[in-house]
Amino acid sequence: MEQHEPASLETSEVVSSNTIEVSNEETPSLKTNSETSDELTRGFEATYMADANIREIANVSDEVKQEVEEIQEEQVHLKKLSWTQRLKLGLSKTRDVLGKKLLGVFGGGKIDEDLYEELESVLLTSDVGVAATMHLLENVRDKVSLRGLKDGAELKTALTDSLVELIKPLEVPLDTSNHQPFVIMMVGVNGAGKTTSIGKLAKYFQQQGKSVMLAAGDTFRAAAKEQLMEWGKRNNVTVIAQQSGDSAAVCYDAIQSAIARKIDIVLADTAGRLPTQLNLMEEIKKVKRVIDKALPGAPHEVMLVLDATIGQNAINQVKAFDDALGLTGLVLTKLDGTAKGGVICAIVKERPVALRFIGVGESIDDLRPFTAKEYVEALLD
Numbered sequence: 001m002e003q004h005e006p007a008s009l010e011t012s013e014v015v016s017s018n019t020i021e022v023s024n025e026e027t028p029s030l031k032t033n034s035e036t037s038d039e040l041t042r043g044f045e046a047t048y049m050a051d052a053n054i055r056e057i058a059n060v061s062d063e064v065k066q067e068v069e070e071i072q073e074e075q076v077h078l079k080k081l082s083w084t085q086r087l088k089l090g091l092s093k094t095r096d097v098l099g100k101k102l103l104g105v106f107g108g109g110k111i112d113e114d115l116y117e118e119l120e121s122v123l124l125t126s127d128v129g130v131a132a133t134m135h136l137l138e139n140v141r142d143k144v145s146l147r148g149l150k151d152g153a154e155l156k157t158a159l160t161d162s163l164v165e166l167i168k169p170l171e172v173p174l175d176t177s178n179h180q181p182f183v184i185m186m187v188g189v190n191g192a193g194k195t196t197s198i199g200k201l202a203k204y205f206q207q208q209g210k211s212v213m214l215a216a217g218d219t220f221r222a223a224a225k226e227q228l229m230e231w232g233k234r235n236n237v238t239v240i241a242q243q244s245g246d247s248a249a250v251c252y253d254a255i256q257s258a259i260a261r262k263i264d265i266v267l268a269d270t271a272g273r274l275p276t277q278l279n280l281m282e283e284i285k286k287v288k289r290v291i292d293k294a295l296p297g298a299p300h301e302v303m304l305v306l307d308a309t310i311g312q313n314a315i316n317q318v319k320a321f322d323d324a325l326g327l328t329g330l331v332l333t334k335l336d337g338t339a340k341g342g343v344i345c346a347i348v349k350e351r352p353v354a355l356r357f358i359g360v361g362e363s364i365d366d367l368r369p370f371t372a373k374e375y376v377e378a379l380l381d
């Protein structure tokens, strides 16, 4: 008996606060002998309803508990996953669309013109882009004739190889060893994931044995400073911010401070802006100039954070920011929320800027350096 008490107590505590309310409303008071049997019946019915409500609430609270437990279990499970597993999980939406359609093509018998046509339409409808699709088709045809392939199933290896070759030029890991501090300026449109990526990168660089400082250069969005400070707290990293002041001044201060403290890497946040907002684009050019004034030659990396869910529109953003600032690297975020992972092929054909990191989720370990082979394998597995 006693062993069961804690469990039942817990349930009754949760239920009791709800019960009182329900029973006050529903339970009739037995006042005089003149009450009719109808009234008694209604009273019993009300009591029965109250009991039913209690049972329902208890069931709901059990369901909520179970859901919380399931989420917690999932989080523990996610933490245990390797990067390859996270990548596969993150790319599942793209794989479900592009990968499954391709599997349909590969399973389609002998290699002929119909099959190439099918392949072309799959690629064109998967954000790969026209130029990259044409390139891939030509490359696959070459491989098929060179290797003497006949069967659709053999096409998979040919396409895998062609895809890896196509996007390989974007695989240029960021080398931060030749400057101290190495200054990374993060740019992008609103909500692309700049601030979050800075938080994740801070941890990544720390794991590489580097000391990191953050500059709260997004002085436009009200909560951006606080958001960055939270990431700083989480990673035990200094954040340079100002009560008021502009982005350039914050970045200048941060660089001065990083030089004095011999910090390895400065990650500078900037406010989100659209390339069409000309005054804001002028402002960000000024931030870049001021960074160069604080440390000649800096920023050493101008990194555009791109939201993968926008698909082909990403190309326009790369072009516009590249024209204005001279991009040296890209971060592609939110690949987990989209089936448009094929956009990497379009980037390499339209405006090949080094894809430094890819993001496949919201957790701190979900951002890692991009490698072409790993990406294609996760996509077509």
Ligand SMILES: Nc1nc2c(ncn2[C@@H]2O[C@H](COP(=O)(O)OP(=O)(O)OP(=O)(O)O)[C@@H](O)[C@H]2O)c(=O)[nH]1
Pocket: 188, 189, 190, 191, 192, 193, 194, 195, 196, 197, 218, 221, 224, 271, 272, 273, 305, 333, 334, 335, 336, 337, 359, 360, 361, 362, 366
């Ligand atoms: N699912 C998913 N969400 C992400 C990823 N990267 C960032 N996010 C989410 O995207 C949202 C916007 O991220 P922020 O870092 O605030 O974006 P920002 O570019 O700094 O936004 P502004 O300051 O408005 O310019 C947040 O809810 C992030 O958690 C990712 O790889 N996957």
